[in-house]
Amino acid sequence: MRAAVILFPGSNRERDVARAIHRISGVAPSIVWHQESELPAGTDLVVLPGGFSYGDYLRCGAIAARAKIMAAVREHARRGGLTLGICNGFQILCEAGLLPGVLMRNSEMRFICRMQHLRVENVQTPFTRAYAPGQVLKFAIAHGEGNFEADDETIRRLEDEGRVAFRYCDAAGQAGAANPNGSTHDIAGIYGGDFNILGLMPHPENVIDPLVGGTDGRGLFESLAA
Amino acid sequence: MRARVVVTLKSGVLDPQGKAIEGALASLGVEGVASVRQGKVFDIEIDAPDRETTERRLRAACEKLLANLIVENYAVEFV
Numbered sequence: 001m002r003a004a005v006i007l008f009p010g011s012n013r014e015r016d017v018a019r020a021i022h023r024i025s026g027v028a029p030s031i032v033w034h035q036e037s038e039l040p041a042g043t044d045l046v047v048l049p050g051g052f053s054y055g056d057y058l059r060c061g062a063i064a065a066r067a068k069i070m071a072a073v074r075e076h077a078r079r080g081g082l083t084l085g086i087c088n089g090f091q092i093l094c095e096a097g098l099l100p101g102v103l104m105r106n107s108e109m110r111f112i113c114r115m116q117h118l119r120v121e122n123v124q125t126p127f128t129r130a131y132a133p134g135q136v137l138k139f140a141i142a143h144g145e146g147n148f149e150a151d152d153e154t155i156r157r158l159e160d161e162g163r164v165a166f167r168y169c170d171a172a173g174q175a176g177a178a179n180p181n182g183s184t185h186d187i188a189g190i191y192g193g194d195f196n197i198l199g200l201m202p203h204p205e206n207v208i209d210p211l212v213g214g215t216d217g218r219g220l221f222e223s224l225a226a
Numbered sequence: 227m228r229a230r231v232v233v234t235l236k237s238g239v240l241d242p243q244g245k246a247i248e249g250a251l252a253s254l255g256v257e258g259v260a261s262v263r264q265g266k267v268f269d270i271e272i273d274a275p276d277r278e279t280t281e282r283r284l285r286a287a288c289e290k291l292l293a294n295l296i297v298e299n300y301a302v303e304f305v
Contacts, residue, residue, distance in 0.1 A: 059294055066291060095294070102296045109242045149239070149297065182240070 001225050003029035003045040006073065008064045008092075013050035013205065017086065020205040021047070024218060025225035034067040045082040045224055046073050048089030050142070050203060060103060060145045061091030070096055082126055082224065083197045087143055090189070090199030099192040099199045100158070101150030107182025111144040115213070116180055118166040118188050118202055119173050125195045128165065129226065130219040136173040137166075137216040139202035146181040146201040148190070158190055165189035165198055227272055227280050230303045233293045234265035268292060269305070277304065 003021050005014045014031060022028040029047070030040045039046065053064035064070075077083045077098055085093040093099040106112060115138055120131045131137070150158070158164055166188040170177040175186045181201075189200025204217030235241050241263050248262040270287075274280040281302050288300040 058291070062291065062294070102294055104240065104297065105242045107240060107242060109246055147240075151296075 001025045001027060001044050002040065002042050003027070003047060003224075004032045004039050004043045005029045005047045005049055006032050006034060006069055007049075008034045008051070008053035008067060010053045010055055011049050011051035011088070013086065013088075013203065016203075017047055017049050017205040020208045020217065020221050021045075021225075023208060024221040032069060034064065034069045036069050037072060039069075039072050039076060043076065043081065045084065046076050048073075048083075048085040048092050050087030050089060053088055053092065056145075059095065061088055061093075061095040064088075064092045065095035065097075074098065077193055077197050080194055080196050083193070084127070084224075085197075085199040086203060086205065087146075087201055090201055091145065093192070093197065093199040098197055099190055100154045101148055101190070103145050103201070104147040104149050104182075105145050106143070106147050106180070111142075112146070112180050113140075113142040114180075115139070116141045116188075116202060117169050117171050117173070117178060119169045119175060121164045121167055122162045122191070124162075125165070125191060125198070125223075127191075127198045127220055127223050130222040134173060135219075136169060136171065137219075138207065138214055139204060139217060140206040140213065141180060141202045143181070143201055146183060146188075148183040148187045148201075150184065155184055158187070159185065163191040163195075165191050166200055166202065227274060227277070228305050229270050229272060229280060229284055230305045231268040231270060231284055231288060231292055232265060232301045232303065233268070233288070233298050234300075235263055236297055236299055239297045266292075280304075 207217035
């Protein structure tokens with residue numbers, strides 16, 4: 001699997017996600033600067049990493065979503081290419097119109113940085129096929145704007161079409177009991193396009209090594225590398 | 227030409243920042259504040275042949291970048 005991780009000014013998780021992909025797929029991703037106009041030939045997976053692109057100026061992800069490389073990312077996604085946005089990358093995908101909705105400030109106003117349980121809602125996608133249906137995962141979250149909001153019709157469509165990827169839940173897998181940021185329907189991640197686009201707030205790249213907090217994130221990269 | 231673009235949250239959209247400011251104003255003893263909504267102001271110097279063109283360009287700027295139309299409204303004013 002050839003992956004390209006896009007680097008914006010203020011991205012700060014590009015090395016973590018590149019390391020996770022390298023460790024699990026065996027192939028080191030390219031790091032692509034935002035002012036490039038093309039992705040490396042044969043790119044299978046584009047990753048928009050976490051961080052604070054452009055210092056979160058204007059709105060989180062708003063300026064990065066209009067960067068030069070995004071035309072190539074959009075074309076890649078349109079052709080069905082795998083596209084993953086983590087945390088700030090999720091915000092960028094929403095701002096770019098590749099995913100619906102918007103990530104608003106956490107309802108309790110705090111920046112949240114801790115471990116959080118998630119439930120896998122759909123295991124028939126290229127991102128989650130290594131997980132079991134309804135599997136409860138423990139990922140790290142670290143965000144100030146993770147409160148997913150969209151109009152009622154969009155929420156209904158996401159639910160009806162199985163486009164909710166992950167939901168915040170408690171350790172027993174109960175949704176509604178452990179929503180960290182006020183996100184509608186406890187949504188932690190959603191699919192776009194033909195299930196080739198995933199945006200999620202939690203950080204799978206943080207949890208690939210038992211030495212540093214767990215291995216629940218490996219399944220996402222194993223799914224992609226399979 | 228000088229123009230001012232004002233971007234505000236649509237009604238019904240939760241505004242935790244506005245809520246926090248509202249609470250702070252109450253704690254400072256500012257009386258009678260019923261609610262606070264926080265928005266953004268952009269003062270823009272722009273060269274354009276006339277006011278109509280300016281407004282058209284600034285509306286495009288709002289729709290392309292300055293506002294997220296899912297949750298925000300915008301208004302263009304001349305100052």
